[in-house]
Amino acid sequence: MAALDLALFHVPVQRKERTFRSKEELTLDYTDTELRARYRFGREGILFLSNLVRDKLTRQTNRNLALSVEQQIMVTLRFLASGSFLQVIGDTLGLDKSTVSRVVCAHMERNGNWENGILLGDSGYPCRSFLMTPFLNPNEQHHRRYNRCHAVTRSVIERTFGRWKRRFHILHSENRMDPKKVTKIVMVCGILHNICIQLNEPDVAAEELVNEDVENGNNYNGQQDGRGIREHIAETYFNRH
Structure with a gap:
């Protein structure tokens, strides 16, 4: 059997030149x-x-690749x-x-101001001064009116979330960044979504939405320290005498 000769050559390692396809x-x-x-x-x-x-963001640099x-x-x-x-x-x-x-x-350096905002949640959340939930088993008429308005408003918000998430898929996927960065990403997506509306940018092609029952969920039975504010809202805006 013929011998097989192997010749080993030293091939110098060449550093891969960085290439940019930005153009x-x-x-x-x-x-x-x-x-x-x-x-x-x-x-x-x-x-x-x-x-x-x-x-x-304008960079004062002479680098051609900036x-x-x-x-x-x-x-x-x-x-x-x-x-x-x-x-x-x-x-x-x-x-x-x-x-x-x-x-x-x-692009994630601007902080939003949420001081005057109120969040809406279903009965799976505790009622807080900043988070309003529905009344459980409402007996008063103004409580029922409040619950109806709460449900309608949450429905609008859920549809908005659907548009928002279709536009920016980063809100769909798992995000392993630091929680502080994730908060800023959500904020920036909200700002950009509003700018899209301002500029009449078309919505991303609609996908089938999941209709959530805004009244259902596991009822929260812990401390309800936002009940006073919720009662004030119901009495002030939904109690028709």
């Missing part, structure tokens, strides 16, 4: 339909958002719209994961 992927040259499919905003919407934060404000906005929108991991977004756009992370975090 291909992060471009406004798509049609509005194509842009909305990727970023949830058309060209005018992306420019509108860019102008809102241009002074803050992302423009528009490209930073598009990276963030792709992350929120797709719900993909930062690494996947980076691979898709030809950017390092660290770059995507820095860009996304740069």
Whole structure:
């Protein structure tokens, strides 16, 4: 049997040159339909958002590979719209994961003001000063009126949540970020959703919604320290004499 000679050659390790596909992927040259499919905003919407934060995000750098404000906005929108991991977004756009992370975090610095807001929850939640729940087994007429209004309002909110989550899939998927960052992501998605409405951006194609019974759920039987505020609301706004 003929001998098999193996020649071993030393192949020098070559560092892979970093490549960026931003000119291909992060471009406004798509049609509005194509842009909305990727970023949830058309060209005018992306420019509108860019102008809102241009002074803050313009980078004073001579690096040729620095992302423009528009490209930073598009990276963030792709992350929120797709719900993909930062690494996947980076691979898709030809950017390092660290770059995507820095860009996304740069857009999560604004805090909202919830001081005058009241949350609505079903009877599975405790009644709190900031969280109003339905009356259990209401006997008074104004309590029943309050419950009807509570149910109708929650129905509107649930439909809004459906639109919101279809627009930004990051709200659908599991998010393993720090809870403080997740809070900011939810806030930013809410702000962007309102801007979409302001700019008449079309809704994402509707998916079948799950109709939830707003009156059902496991009743909460713990301390009800928001009952005084709830009673005040029912008496003030729903008690017709």
